[in-house]
Amino acid sequence: xxxIFLENDNINxxxxxxKSLRYVATKTGASMEFGCRVGDCLTCxxxxxxxxxxxxxxxxxxxxxxxILAMNVEGLRLMxxxxxxxxxxxxxxxxxx
Amino acid sequence: MxxxxxxxxxxxxxxxxxxxxxxxxxxxMKTANGSSxxxxxxxxxxxxxxxxxxxxxFSEDFFHSLELLCKYDEIKYIVLHHLEPDHSGALVELMQxxxxxxxxxxxxxxxxxxxxLKKEIAFEVANTGKTISLGDKTIEFLSTPFLHWPDTMSSYxxxxxxxxxxxxxxxxxxxxxxxxxxxxxxxYAFKYYYDHIMRxxxxxxxxxxxxxxxxxxxxxxxxxxxxxxxxxxYYIDKYAQWSSEAKFRKHEFGQKMICVFYMSSxxxxxxxxxxxxxxxxxxxGVVASMYDLASLDERNMIDLLEESDAIIVGSPTxxxxxxxxxxxxxxxxxxxxxxxxxxxxFGSYGWTGEAPxxxxxxxxxxxxxxxxxxxxxxLIPTQEELESCVLFGQEVAEIAMGKMVxxxx
Ligand SMILES: Cc1cc2nc3c(=O)[nH]c(=O)nc-3n(C[C@H](O)[C@H](O)[C@H](O)COP(=O)(O)O)c2cc1C
Ligand code: FES
Ligand SMILES: [Fe+2]
Ligand SMILES: [Fe+2]
Numbered sequence: 001x002x003x004i005f006l007e008n009d010n011i012n013x014x015x016x017x018x019k020s021l022r023y024v025a026t027k028t029g030a031s032m033e034f035g036c037r038v039g040d041c042l043t044c045x046x047x048x049x050x051x052x053x054x055x056x057x058x059x060x061x062x063x064x065x066x067x068i069l070a071m072n073v074e075g076l077r078l079m080x081x082x083x084x085x086x087x088x089x090x091x092x093x094x095x096x097x
Numbered sequence: 098m099x100x101x102x103x104x105x106x107x108x109x110x111x112x113x114x115x116x117x118x119x120x121x122x123x124x125x126m127k128t129a130n131g132s133s134x135x136x137x138x139x140x141x142x143x144x145x146x147x148x149x150x151x152x153x154x155f156s157e158d159f160f161h162s163l164e165l166l167c168k169y170d171e172i173k174y175i176v177l178h179h180l181e182p183d184h185s186g187a188l189v190e191l192m193q194x195x196x197x198x199x200x201x202x203x204x205x206x207x208x209x210x211x212x213x214l215k216k217e218i219a220f221e222v223a224n225t226g227k228t229i230s231l232g233d234k235t236i237e238f239l240s241t242p243f244l245h246w247p248d249t250m251s252s253y254x255x256x257x258x259x260x261x262x263x264x265x266x267x268x269x270x271x272x273x274x275x276x277x278x279x280x281x282x283x284x285y286a287f288k289y290y291y292d293h294i295m296r297x298x299x300x301x302x303x304x305x306x307x308x309x310x311x312x313x314x315x316x317x318x319x320x321x322x323x324x325x326x327x328x329x330x331y332y333i334d335k336y337a338q339w340s341s342e343a344k345f346r347k348h349e350f351g352q353k354m355i356c357v358f359y360m361s362s363x364x365x366x367x368x369x370x371x372x373x374x375x376x377x378x379x380x381x382g383v384v385a386s387m388y389d390l391a392s393l394d395e396r397n398m399i400d401l402l403e404e405s406d407a408i409i410v411g412s413p414t415x416x417x418x419x420x421x422x423x424x425x426x427x428x429x430x431x432x433x434x435x436x437x438x439x440x441x442x443f444g445s446y447g448w449t450g451e452a453p454x455x456x457x458x459x460x461x462x463x464x465x466x467x468x469x470x471x472x473x474x475x476l477i478p479t480q481e482e483l484e485s486c487v488l489f490g491q492e493v494a495e496i497a498m499g500k501m502v503x504x505x506x
Binding site: 001008009010011012013014015016019023024026027028029030031033040041042065068069 | 204205207208222247436437438461464465466467468469496499500501502503504505506
């Protein structure tokens with residue numbers, strides 16, 4: 001299980017490998033915002049403060065979308081495009097930009 | 098012909114169109130005075146910039162005004178501060194007529210442009226700090242997202258000290274005298290516009306005002322209604338006041354406010370509401386109150402929703418649904434900032450019991466934080482069930498007070 005701390009909501013949740021952050025949102029009732037859910041609208045932008053390596057890699061489309069928002073997109077993710085990709089680890093996420 | 102060009106400053110002319118007859122705007126707003134689609138032309142030593150266009154039906158007026166002031170091949174830039182059709186309606190035709198012009202949109206507009214025009218079109222992206230030059234005139238861009246669409250930006254004409262604010266500082270108020278010192282009293286239209294378009298995005302209003310404050314502004318040129326030149330600071334201060342962070346009396350004492358809204362025909366949901374309120378109120382630092390939706394004014398609903406840290410909504414299940422006042426309450430959220438407010442739902446039911454889950458789901462779509470599952474009780478609550486209501490209220494209140502939630506999914 002990967003431990004995810006959702007900073008805005010003060011939720012600490014243990015999540016199994018392959019689960020998406022959308023699933024995490026639904027299950028925890030956290031206030032993570034989603035719009036289009038396909039990586040177009042930028043509503044779900046979040047800062048992954050640590051543990052980026054326990055999530056899937058960004059694809060080109062996500063990088064391009066994030067670059068609209070910021071020059072440096074290193075710690076940023078679109079949550080609708082994220083899945084947990086590890087059996088163990090610690091991730092800290094703060095949503096919003 | 099409802100068009101008319103008017104000098105705004107040394108190098109800026111108004112070339113917008115008037116719509117005195119419109120009575121409902123964007124479905125959600127009533128416009129007793131009609132409105133205007135403001136567009137502006139800036140002339141510099143090396144060409145012309147057109148700032149926004151008008152609603153499609155008014156294209157003829159717009160082109161007529163434009164042609165009075167410039168030739169199409171003089172147009173160097175076309176700026177769209179956001180893509181909404183009331184300002185982009187004449188864009189395609191303008192780009193055909195002025196093929197040398199460069200279209201400028203914000204970064205966030207890129208993904209939307211194709212959806213709007215249904216064809217590929219060349220453009221340049223402007224983010225905060227980008228400038229364009231018309232020779233002796235410089236226009237600087239500022240990203241002011243969500244005011245009113247996600248892609249909204251503003252711009253500032255340095256030499257004339259004119260702020261092109263997009264929908265910000267707009268009013269749906271038709272008056273051909275055009276300037277705030279000449280038109281009739283539009284203060285209610287100014288506030289009404291703010292309440293319907295800007296209020297859900299207060300955080301972004303505050304960010305925009307911070308960006309605007311770097312400039313020395315003589316004239317605010319918004320996209321609807323009067324041009325503000327008599328005392329721009331007055332209008333900026335109004336926005337600052339309306340968009341200031343919620344500071345409620347209870348919060349001054351460090352307390353959290355929880356509102357329990359309910360409706361009840363045979364008192365069952367009401368009994369639940371009482372116990373939930375009791376449970377929430379028992380938590381140190383929390384003040385919980387109950388409101389019967391049957392006699393709550395819409396105006397008060399909005400204020401209560403805005404002020405509370407958590408909202409708990411109860412409805413019996415009637416014909417497989419929650420009752421209309423409960424839906425009406427949640428509809429008010431469209432006018433408010435969705436800031437991860439805590440929500441929860443409950444209700445008494447007879448045989449199917451859909452209402453609490455439906456309300457819970459609706460709150461999820463409204464971006465509430467929903468830390469506890471909906472609570473439903475069959476018909477008259479037992480003593481034990483009433484006890485579960487107390488715990489339900491307590492749990493919500495503790496989370497509102499910042500209790501860390503631990504879970505495994
Ligand atoms: C006041 C207003 C608010 C809007 N808010 C949203 C929104 O939150 N999300 C969204 O996807 N589109 C939003 N839109 C865009 C409309 O859904 C879009 O323009 C749509 O094509 C309008 O459809 P219609 O022509 O049937 O009215 C908004 C439009 C207006 C005028
Ligand atoms: S929800 Fe639209 S980009 Fe993720
Ligand atoms: Fe708009
Ligand atoms: Fe508009």
